[in-house]
Amino acid sequence: MRRAQISRQTAETAISVEINLDGTGVYDNKTGVGFFDHMLDQLSRHSLIDMTVRCDGDLHIDDHHTVEDVGIALGQALIQALGDKRGIRRYGDCLLAMDDALVRTALDLSGRPYLVWNLDLPTQKIGTFDCELVREFFQAFSTHGGITLHVDALHGINSHHIAEAAFKSVARAMREAVEPDPRKSDAIPSTKGML
Numbered sequence: 001m002r003r004a005q006i007s008r009q010t011a012e013t014a015i016s017v018e019i020n021l022d023g024t025g026v027y028d029n030k031t032g033v034g035f036f037d038h039m040l041d042q043l044s045r046h047s048l049i050d051m052t053v054r055c056d057g058d059l060h061i062d063d064h065h066t067v068e069d070v071g072i073a074l075g076q077a078l079i080q081a082l083g084d085k086r087g088i089r090r091y092g093d094c095l096l097a098m099d100d101a102l103v104r105t106a107l108d109l110s111g112r113p114y115l116v117w118n119l120d121l122p123t124q125k126i127g128t129f130d131c132e133l134v135r136e137f138f139q140a141f142s143t144h145g146g147i148t149l150h151v152d153a154l155h156g157i158n159s160h161h162i163a164e165a166a167f168k169s170v171a172r173a174m175r176e177a178v179e180p181d182p183r184k185s186d187a188i189p190s191t192k193g194m195l
């Protein structure tokens with residue numbers, strides 16, 4: 001089974017992450033940051049990757065370490081669960097609308113981390129959540145997950161909608177990329193022979 005379990009402990013956060021790439025989008029995410037939990041739930045639900053996340057972070061400082069370190073741990077879990085990437089589709093994309101927000105994602109599970117991020121949130125905060133942490137999460141996730149990740153907001157007015165559309169769009173693209181390709185289930189999807 002394509003599952004992984006990661007435990008990660010630093011002076012700033014203690015994290016445990018469990019994922020199942022062949023899941024049905026069952027989630028149980030508790031990081032102490034309400035809006036972030038809401039986003040992680042979207043990531044699971046729309047990728048169909050089962051996800052359990054626990055984080056005990058230094059929220060008395062701010063939410064930064066919690067959000068960034070969960071991104072690191074989820075990236076590490078993805079790498080572990082994918083193994084040698086045999087039989088996957090590898091690429092995924094999604095153009096996702098959510099009310100005023102329109103977000104496009106294109107990604108490649110290439111093993112080569114690269115984030116192209118064109119997504120501006122018009123406010124500094126969503127509730128108590130720092131908007132700049134949305135990018136921080138995807139920077140950490142793409143770096144540690146070995147993902148080439150392009151995310152562009154083509155339209156949007158409301159920060160909550162734009163951020164949520166980004167998580168859903170990446171989720172939907174992830175669903176496609178990690179899926180088994182029934183036409184080539186025995187091979188690693190690269191002419192190099194490895195990813």
Ligand SMILES: [Mn+2]
Binds near residue numbers: 038164
């Ligand atoms: Mn929402």
